[in-house]
Amino acid sequence: MMSKKGCLATVAAALAFVLSGCSGGGSDGGTVGYSIPKSLCGVAVAPKLLEPFLPAGKQLAVKEDEPVADVITTCELSIDDAVVVSIERERREPGASPRDIAVNQLNVGNPEESSTGGYVYSDRIAVSVVRCDSPRAVAEDLSSIVKVLKPGIADKSAMKSFIASYTTAYKKQQPCRDENGSPAPTAP
Template identity: 55%
Template sequence: MRHGWRGACLSVAVITIAVGGCSEEQKREYTLPKSLCGVPTPTQALSRLLPAGKHLAVDEATPVADAITTCKATVDGDLVLSLERENREVGASARDIAVNQLGVKQPVSTGSGSVSYADWAAVSVVECRGGGAADKDISVAVKVLQPGHRDKSAMKELILQYTSAFKKQQPCTETP
């Protein structure tokens, strides 16, 4: 009988701690970025993926000139989202990139295979053909890391709208 009472007290203590931790709702005190890597970003989808916090910082880099551009978003010092655009050889598959590069187990594919996504990652592929430029593909890969939020519909919305805005910038044309 003593063990039953002790277990009950321990359960009540755990429940009290859990409930007490939930009573303080965190708020988002930072402003969402209107663009990532120079491309307008759908803030509604982004807001569902980013965590609450005080400070958001977005760092852009070009680790490989004219081939790779990265953006990393941190909230209160924690890396929560990364976006990478990469020039690729013709024939890149969004699904293959999602599975092999990002480690997505079973991505959902749309847009004739040019977009694949899961609740924490997404990839799109923009095909650049003709027009005087060298044929290539450009991939856009987005990942959300903890304490960011997993949300399949938000990730789909983010990758589709980001890719649409990216295409409007005519990334396939060569700059002199």
């Protein structure tokens, strides 16, 4: 018969073995065999802000593209060949609000809005707009649309944190430009 101390050691070892198979688990509780990127479309992203959307899987891939040069940039993050997060940045005519884009272009029913009005979000979609209306900048808006696609995991709170952080990091890159294509400050 095993002593109480020996029994506890055996249980602890078994539990450690089981938990080691789950370390780095996806938001859905499964095992993960991939590393989360630290940037998407050239914008720094804290992996912990992206993790809540990602299901378990073995392989993560990021595909970046510029389908319309100098106008649209896209990133697709796939887990085991299934796209789970999509980001599209677009240079557009000034005036559209994040809510307009979310409701009219993406059919989001009733998105939550940030206190500044700079972004809106739901559990699967977020939209932010950076205004380039400083005196030196070309008058345009820069929108970012983030979509979580199935089998990605919907999470409204995580989406709010992600879009706020992504937009702040994007603004720090001075994405607005002057007539010569050089960086110009964003509006305050």
